[in-house]
Amino acid sequence: MNTKIEESESKYIVTLEGELDTAAAVEVEEQLKDLYNSNGKDVIIDCDKLEYIASSGLRILFRILKGAKACGSKVIMRNMNEDIKNVFKMTGFINIFEFE
Amino acid sequence: MAKPDKNSSTHSLHQKTDFWHLGVKNNVILNIVLAAILLEAISATQFYFTRNLLADELERRAETELVMKAIIVKNTLKISENSLWGHLWDMERNMEEPDSLYDVMEWVLRSHHNITGCGVAFLPGYFPQKGRLFEPYAFWDNGKIRKEQVASDKHDYTQKTFYKRVMAEDTSIWIDPYYDNITDRIIVTYAMPIHDNKNNVVAVFGIDVSTDILKDTLNYRHLYPSSYNILLTQSGELISAPDSKRVKYSNVEHVVNIINDSTSTKTMSKNGRCKIATFYDPDDNEKGYVYYATFKEKPDWQIAVVCYDKEVFGKLRKMHLILLLSMLAGIIVLGFIVSHFVKNSLKLKEANKAKERIDHELSIAKNIQMEMLPKTYPPYPERSDIDIYGSLVPAREVGGDLFDYFLRDEKLFFCIGDVSGKGVPAALLMAVIHTLFRSASAHENNPARILQSINETSCQGNESHMFVTLFLGVLDLPTGHLRYCNAGHDAPIIMGPTVTPLPVKANLPIGLFDDFNYEMQQTVLMPNSTMFLYTDGLTEAKNSQRKQFGLQRVQELLTRCTQEKKMPREIIETTIQEVHAFVMGAEPSDDLTLLAIHYMPQHFESILSETLTLKNDVRETAKLSSFMKSITEKLELDKSLARQLRLAVEEAVVNVIDYAYPVGIEGDVTIKVMSDNRCLKVIIVDSGVAFDPTAKEKTDITLSAEERQIGGLGILLVRELMDTINYERTDGQNILTLMKLLSNKKQ
Numbered sequence: 001m002n003t004k005i006e007e008s009e010s011k012y013i014v015t016l017e018g019e020l021d022t023a024a025a026v027e028v029e030e031q032l033k034d035l036y037n038s039n040g041k042d043v044i045i046d047c048d049k050l051e052y053i054a055s056s057g058l059r060i061l062f063r064i065l066k067g068a069k070a071c072g073s074k075v076i077m078r079n080m081n082e083d084i085k086n087v088f089k090m091t092g093f094i095n096i097f098e099f100e
Numbered sequence: 101m102a103k104p105d106k107n108s109s110t111h112s113l114h115q116k117t118d119f120w121h122l123g124v125k126n127n128v129i130l131n132i133v134l135a136a137i138l139l140e141a142i143s144a145t146q147f148y149f150t151r152n153l154l155a156d157e158l159e160r161r162a163e164t165e166l167v168m169k170a171i172i173v174k175n176t177l178k179i180s181e182n183s184l185w186g187h188l189w190d191m192e193r194n195m196e197e198p199d200s201l202y203d204v205m206e207w208v209l210r211s212h213h214n215i216t217g218c219g220v221a222f223l224p225g226y227f228p229q230k231g232r233l234f235e236p237y238a239f240w241d242n243g244k245i246r247k248e249q250v251a252s253d254k255h256d257y258t259q260k261t262f263y264k265r266v267m268a269e270d271t272s273i274w275i276d277p278y279y280d281n282i283t284d285r286i287i288v289t290y291a292m293p294i295h296d297n298k299n300n301v302v303a304v305f306g307i308d309v310s311t312d313i314l315k316d317t318l319n320y321r322h323l324y325p326s327s328y329n330i331l332l333t334q335s336g337e338l339i340s341a342p343d344s345k346r347v348k349y350s351n352v353e354h355v356v357n358i359i360n361d362s363t364s365t366k367t368m369s370k371n372g373r374c375k376i377a378t379f380y381d382p383d384d385n386e387k388g389y390v391y392y393a394t395f396k397e398k399p400d401w402q403i404a405v406v407c408y409d410k411e412v413f414g415k416l417r418k419m420h421l422i423l424l425l426s427m428l429a430g431i432i433v434l435g436f437i438v439s440h441f442v443k444n445s446l447k448l449k450e451a452n453k454a455k456e457r458i459d460h461e462l463s464i465a466k467n468i469q470m471e472m473l474p475k476t477y478p479p480y481p482e483r484s485d486i487d488i489y490g491s492l493v494p495a496r497e498v499g500g501d502l503f504d505y506f507l508r509d510e511k512l513f514f515c516i517g518d519v520s521g522k523g524v525p526a527a528l529l530m531a532v533i534h535t536l537f538r539s540a541s542a543h544e545n546n547p548a549r550i551l552q553s554i555n556e557t558s559c560q561g562n563e564s565h566m567f568v569t570l571f572l573g574v575l576d577l578p579t580g581h582l583r584y585c586n587a588g589h590d591a592p593i594i595m596g597p598t599v600t601p602l603p604v605k606a607n608l609p610i611g612l613f614d615d616f617n618y619e620m621q622q623t624v625l626m627p628n629s630t631m632f633l634y635t636d637g638l639t640e641a642k643n644s645q646r647k648q649f650g651l652q653r654v655q656e657l658l659t660r661c662t663q664e665k666k667m668p669r670e671i672i673e674t675t676i677q678e679v680h681a682f683v684m685g686a687e688p689s690d691d692l693t694l695l696a697i698h699y700m701p702q703h704f705e706s707i708l709s710e711t712l713t714l715k716n717d718v719r720e721t722a723k724l725s726s727f728m729k730s731i732t733e734k735l736e737l738d739k740s741l742a743r744q745l746r747l748a749v750e751e752a753v754v755n756v757i758d759y760a761y762p763v764g765i766e767g768d769v770t771i772k773v774m775s776d777n778r779c780l781k782v783i784i785v786d787s788g789v790a791f792d793p794t795a796k797e798k799t800d801i802t803l804s805a806e807e808r809q810i811g812g813l814g815i816l817l818v819r820e821l822m823d824t825i826n827y828e829r830t831d832g833q834n835i836l837t838l839m840k841l842l843s844n845k846k847q
Contacts, residue, residue, distance in 0.1 A: 022754050023722035052743055054750050055813035056718075062810055069805055083743050090820040091813055092801025 003031045011042040017049035020057035029060050036067040043068055044100070048079035053087055065097060076100050128442050132435040139427050147420045151413060156370065158412055161323060162391035163373045165405050169318060169329050170395050173403065176214070176317045177274065180309045181290055183212040184272075191220065191294055191305055198227050198236065202247040205238035208307065209245055216240055217283055217308035219250065220294065221257040226302055233257065239283055239308070250282060257304075262291040266304040274399035276333040277311055286311045288339065314340040318403075324411040328352075332402040334394065336360035339401060354382050355390050355406055386410065462524070466494065469527055472534050474505060477669065485577055485702055486512060489668035490695040491676065493637075493688070500526025501635045501691035502534050506541070509794040510577045510826030510837065513541045513550075516633040516695050517570035517589065520609075525566065533558065533568050533610065543795045545827065547572045547585040548620035551610070555587070559614035567611040571604070571633060576828055578837050580625040580701055585618050590636060595662045595671075596629030599655055630668065630698045632658055637692035641679050644686045649679055668696035704781065706774045708734060713770045714753065716761045716788070724750050724771070731773050735780070737842065745840060748821035749773070749782055751814040752793075752836060758814075760788025760834055775842070779823075782838040791834055793818075794827045 001024040002017040012035055020028060035043055043064055065075045078100040080088070088094040187208050194200045205218040219237035227234050233251035240246075257263045262275040272292035280287045291306035311331075318329040319342045328347050331340040336359060341352040358364050358379045366375045374393040381388060389412070392404035470492070479488050490503045500519030505512060515537050519526040533554065540553040551572055558568070571592060573584040584602070588609035591601040602623070608616050625631065634654070641649040657678055661671045672694045679692060712727045714720040728749055732742035753769055761767045765788075772783040798819070799812035818825055818838065826837040 019725065021721065021725060022718050022750055023720075023725075026718070052747070054747060054754070055817055056754070058813055059810050062805075062808075065805055083740050086744075087747070087817070090801075090817060092799075092803070092808075095802070096805035096808065 001028060003028050005031070005035070007041075011044055012038060013044045013046060015046045015049070019052035020050060020060075021052060021054045022056045025054065025056035025060060028057065032060055032064065035064045038064070038068050038071065038073055040071045040073050042074045042076065044076045044078055046078045047081065047084060050081070050084060053084050055091075058087070058091060058093060061097070062093070074098055128435075128439055132431060132438065135434075136428065136431045139431065140424065143420065143424055143427060147416070150416055150420075154413060154416055158323075158389075158407065159369045159374075159376070159391070160371070162376075162389075162405050162407070163369055163371060163393075165323055165329075166374055166391060166393045166403050169405070170393070170403050172317050173314060173331060173401075174395065174397065176313060177290070177309070177399070180212065180214050180307055181272070183208060183215060184290060184292060184305060184307050188292065188294070188305065195294070195296070195302070198222075198230060198234065201236050202238055205236065206245050206247065209238055209240060212307075214309055214313050215307045216285070216287060216310045217280070218306070219308075220303050220305050221251070221260075221263050222303040223301075224258060237282070241283070262289050262306055263304050266291045266293050266306075267301060270301055275306075276335070276337060276399075277339050280308060283308070288314075311340045315342065318342070319346070323405060324407055326411060327405060327407040330355065330404050330406070332356065332359065332392075332404065334400045334402065336402070348383070350383065351381050355379060355388075355404065358390060359392055359402070359404060465524065465527060469494075469531065472531060473503065479505070480507065485700055486575075487668050487698040487700075488512075488514075488696070489672050491672050491693070493676070493692040495522060495637070495688040495691050500530050501637065501693035502530045503633070503693055503695045504534055504537055505695070505697070506538070507577075508541070510824045510839075511545060512575040512577060512697070513537075513573075514575070514633075514695065514697060515570055515572040516592075516635060516693060517568050517587075517610075518635040518637075518691070518693070519568045520566050522690070525564065529558075529566050529568065529611075533570065537570075537572070541574075543797060545574055545583075545792060545795060546620060547574050547583050548618040550574075551585045551587055551607075551618040552616075555610045555616060555618070556614045558611040562611050565611075567609040569609045573631070575625060575631075575697070575699065576826065577699075577701065578826055579828060579830075580627065580699060581622065581828060581830070582625045582631075583620055583622045585620045587618065590634060590639070592631050592633040593655065593658055594625070594629055595632055595658050596626045599659045599662055602631070625699045628698075628700050630662075630671065630696055632671065633695040633697075635691060635693040637688070637690035638675070638679065638694065640690060641683050641692065642686060642689060643683045649682050653678070653682070668698050671696045704774065705776045707777050708775045709772065711770060711772045713768050714757075716757045716765075716767045716769060716786075718754060718757055721750055721754060721757075724753060727771070728773075731775075735775055735777075735842065741842075744821045745780060745782075748818050748838060748840070749784075751817045751821075752782070752784055752838060755793050755814045755818070756784055756786050756788070756791070756834070756836065759791045759793075760786045762789065777842070779842055780840045782822075782840075784834075784836040784838070786834050787832060788834060790829050792827045792829070793836065794825055 001020060004015040006013040014032065014035070045061065068075045076098045080099065085094070088097065187204055190204045191201065194204060201220055208218045209215055217237060217239035219235055221235040224232045230249070233256060234249060235251035235257050236247070237250040238245055238247040251257055265273055270293050272290065275289040275291060277286050277288045287308040287310055289306050289308050291304050293301040294303040294305050296302045314331055318331055318340050322328060328342040330338060330352060332338055336356065338352070338356050341347065358377050364377060366377045369376060369391070374391045377390050379388050379390060380386065387409035388406055389409065390404050390406050392402055394400055394402050473492055474490060477489055480486060488505060492501055492503065500522055501517065503516040505514035517533055519529045519533070536554040536557055540550045544550050544553070551570065569589040570587040571584065571589040573582055575582045585607070586604040587607050591604040593599060593601050605619055605621060607618050639649055639651050639654060657675060661674060666674065675694055676692070708731070710727070710731055712723065714723060725746065728746040729742070732745060737745070749771065753771060756769050767786060767788055770785045774781045793815045796812065796815055799816045822838040822840050824839040828835040
């Protein structure tokens with residue numbers, strides 16, 4: 001599981017690569033927890049190379065979303081594959097995240 | 101929109117009813133008034149005709165009275181006349197000796213007490229020695245007879261009517277009454293001529309008769325107590341009237357005036373014998389009738405009889421009044437009876453309407469109640485492991501029995517119950533219990549705890565102290581593990597290798613004590629066995645001889661059904677048929693409720709079985725990835741399905757790791773994956789504390805980001821990804837079984 005964060009003036013671009021399962025989530029959370037407070041910047045999460053996500057991964061995304069919402073910025077999901085979109089549908093996350 | 105319409109139509113219906121009600125009432129009153137008028141008219145007509153008859157009768161009686169009285173008067177007069185005639189000869193013989201005439205006169209007076217005076221008036225100068233006028237006269241005076249010559253210049257008889265008329269007419273006549281100043285009384289005089297031998301009239305012989313004697317003669321008998329007779333001259337002068345003590349003189353005078361008044365109305369009697377006049381007494385305005393007629397012979401006097409209306413028609417009027425009043429009273433009583441009857445019939449009509457309405461509402465209630473019960477059979481056509489059939493035949497429109505069942509996470513929750521009492525109250529409680537069963541079972545698998553919860557709620561405010569016997573079971577379909585709890589209900593019968601009642605503790609019915617501890621019991625249902633549940637409407641069904649169907653018959657019947665391998669529907673239908681045949685049309689006294697559950701678990705022919713044991717640490721889940729990948733590859737599942745299965749198992753396992761073991765306690769989680777090539781079965785077993793993930797309330801995924809909580813995602817995904825999820829706690833282990841049909845399998 002690889003996680004990459006690019007920061008520009010107005011936004012963060014997060015690239016998730018591989019399988020974000022329960023075991024990987026511990027490490028990913030460590031890397032992304034700075035984004036729990038995005039300081040008003042939008043967060044773009046690129047899922048092009050994300051193959052799998054478990055609920056622990058969803059929880060990290062949810063906390064980023066909560067933080068962004070609190071300071072009026074957006075979280076935008078990008079390039080999500082069908083299986084993961086399905087998971088978003090099952091959990092209702094499709095209603096609370098924005099998609100590109 | 102329909103509701104207000106409905107209301108307004110109900111309202112107008114009420115108005116119509118009131119109007120109709122009023123109309124009938126008015127009709128009754130109108131009819132009674134018409135009947136009263138008719139009866140009164142009949143009575144008035146009757147009165148009219150009776151009165152006319154009575155008037156005619158009175159006329160006849162008055163005529164008879166007048167004739168009779170006239171005869172009596174005439175006879176009285178005749179006696180006096182005869183006395184005169186009798187002494188005429190004496191008179192004529194003694195004509196030459198005028199003084200001897202006194203003796204004859206005295207004799208006349210003495211022999212006829214009616215005669216008050218007797219005298220002879222001679223032609224002037226007939227006895228030269230006696231002067232020009234000579235009238236010897238004898239009369240009673242205070243009991244003595246006085247005899248004297250009464251003629252004088254002052255008393256010149258030649259000017260008197262009796263003398264002039266007799267001299268002129270040469271015949272005997274009655275002279276109209278006049279006041280006699282000699283005797284000081286009203287008298288009538290009968291006078292006749294006396295002839296000399298040359299047949300010349302030389303004197304007038306007369307007798308005086310007091311009208312007093314006529315008074316007695318006239319009034320010795322009366323038509324009515326207060327009626328009286330009077331005698332008048334032809335010219336209308338009063339000759340005789342009753343004593344003033346009996347009749348006031350003013351009244352008599354008034355009657356005389358009426359008779360003499362040519363302008364007053366008079367009618368002839370039907371026979372033409374008398375005239376009739378109506379009058380009113382001057383003092384008291386009393387109505388009276390006077391009937392009068394003139395004598396046919398001389399003297400041509402008039403005789404009258406007076407009757408008073410109150411005596412003639414008084415009784416008739418009184419009778420009529422009594423009749424009228426009694427008829428009126430009769431009509432009023434009749435009216436009351438009729439109106440009471442009408443009121444009652446209206447009440448009856450209203451009661452019938454109310455009953456119809458209640459019947460209608462009851463039939464709706466029955467429909468609602470029946471709607472609550474499961475009614476689609478077979479209930480789970482996609483499943484081959486259970487078959488269920490239930491039936492409720494209420495004794496009345498609505499019943500107090502209930503049964504229900506539903507599937508949750510591979511567990512069949514079912515119950516059967518009987519509310520104490522029948523009818524609407526029982527049905528209402530039944531509905532409550534039904535709802536409580538559903539809500540209490542939503543997140544609880546333990547039947548005792550479910551019953552406890554139902555009981556606690558039922559006890560709250562149970563002022564009517566109704567109770568419910570209830571049997572509640574939870575059948576774990578993968579294992580056949582049956583957990584059950586009884587609340588005073590009849591034990592279900594297990595139709596397996598043997599037909600025997602399930603051993604049940606009675607406990608207490610629901611609704612009595614809110615702190616009662618219900619005890620759970622359990623058993624394992626053998627494959628291909630049927631559970632038969634019933635209410636006492638079955639065993640206590642009575643025939644016309646009051647004999648009960650009984651448990652014995654039930655067991656025999658079920659044994660037959662078992663031998664014939666009957667399925668739930670056939671079992672229930674056979675039972676109902678047999679009960680009907682037994683009671684033979686006797687009115688059912690209780691609801692008849694039956695529920696049969698056939699259990700036939702599927703044999704799982706495993707072609708693959710792999711096991712992985714993990715420590716209760718999330719980092720261990722990394723091993724799951726390769727474990728699941730190797731299985732899905734072996735089963736040649738497509739990538740997407742493989743990911744789904746992996747995710748489901750991972751979430752289930754993480755859930756167990758998170759919750760089954762308290763912090764710091766180490767333990768194992770065993771994951772066993774099996775497949776029969778048709779479906780995949782995952783069994784996750786741990787030895788931690790009892791934890792039922794299926795009992796968790798489902799996360800609401802429609803909430804916004806702000807409203808949503810982070811928890812519950814794992815179990816939500818498991819439910820979404822797998823076809824079934826089932827939790828069992830057996831031998832101190834949590835066993836979570838997940839199943840997925842492999843329809844997405846690569847071909």
